[in-house]
């Protein structure tokens with residue numbers, strides 16, 4: 001926390017500087033400057049509609065510039081209940097008379113953060129450490145208000161110090177939300193060192209990884225992709241886990257996992273490799289195909305929790321922690337849920353939450369699930385990994401037994417006995433993982449069309465869940481269908497979009513991308529009609 005002493009020092013320094021600085025009107029005496037600053041502070045309070053001044057706000061003068069015509073620009077740092085407000089600073093512009101002209105600032109909303117921190121200081125340090133490594137050097141995190149995002153939030157500024165591979169120091173500021181534990185922002189003038197490593201995965205063979213060297217240990221953390229990292233929950237469902245590491249700093253040491261699951265430290269890493277690899281490929285896919293840098297498009301990576309719980313047979317995205325969690329499965333029917341398509345599916349939930357934010361129930365919930373299956377499949381193809389080749393199935397690497405060795409099919413969703421191939425008036429009452437079938441089927445037909453020997457039928461008029469039509473369609477390629485879905489998601493869909501809305505959104509997107517009378521927009525309309533949503 002900035003002490004009152006430091007504030008005084010800044011104010012005095014500014015006042016002293018002004019006497020010799022050429023940008024200041026030489027004619028103003030120290031007393032005049034003080035009067036001008038007092039006037040600025042009064043104006044901040046009088047014009048609170050402009051300045052978002054509120055109760056509990058206080059200010060210190062950081063700089064003071066006077067133009068030759070006497071117009072004054074007084075730079076103020078803001079505190080809220082004695083806490084520093086990052087992004088709360090402003091410059092008050094006063095006429096030579098002292099009357100308020102206007103103010104410059106980035107703060108866009110009134111400051112009303114949580115009263116107290118629900119994330120402990122220790123948890124905040126651990127989250128920051130997992131993401132960036134280093135050590136706190138006994139510097140306690142500062143509780144402050146983070147006002148650089150949409151909504152000002154109570155947060156910790158966790159300081160981390162360490163060394164990069166070549167010995168240059170790192171001095172990180174990691175801003176951790178004091179209510180959710182989410183890392184809101186982090187910066188360091190000196191970047192951490194990214195090293196090329198190798199992972200021996202469970203489902204995707206031997207893969208390239210980017211890892212991070214911090215004080216003699218290699219961490220499963222990717223400085224090239226927003227510092228996304230993977231932690232071992234070690235069968236727990238609480239806590240923040242421990243980042244996977246190997247000891248050493250050489251290429252020979254930079255190998256994570258063994259290619260098989262097990263209880264040794266190295267084998268435990270295997271599942272972590274799949275999660276880190278899957279999210280790295282997903283990062284690259286969205287960056288290179290859709291020009292989106294990270295889930296929130298701000299370059300900040302999320303993190304993966306693996307070995308979550310005991311025999312936990314699911315995986316999920318949480319917007320609260322901005323992270324993905326993966327269970328190990330029961331070991332009989334399901335293995336660890338970390339295949340390429342599932343990791344991409346979960347990370348896409350994060351992107352949906354940051355874009356259309358489709359509500360997770362009813363038809364919008366089906367569209368939310370389908371969006372994750374669509375990009376899960378897109379990423380699987382994009383990876384071009386021969387051990388886990390692209391297909392229109394979800395989870396085929398994870399299912400170990402049963403009639404259908406996959407979780408879902410986009411070709412014929414109803415093959416699982418519960419998913420819908422076709423839209424019908426009550427499809428929104430299905431579980432979102434089953435109503436998603438309508439849009440998954442749409443995406444398949446739009447990409448590939450109907451093909452001889454492939455059991456992807458169109459839907460007959462007035463149909464039910466299972467497709468039984470005989471219509472034919474020509475696909476426009478998966479690459480174009482992905483572009484259309486991404487634009488519809490990010491530009492046209494909103495939280496309550498239903499299948500009719502998705503039809504309209506994708507047609508608009510196709511018109512934007514390929515032209516209003518394009519073959520592509522006609523194909524989008526035809527594919528929706530083919531899945532029973534005319």
Ligand SMILES: [Zn+2]
Nearest residue numbers: 345349369372
């Ligand atoms: Zn999902």
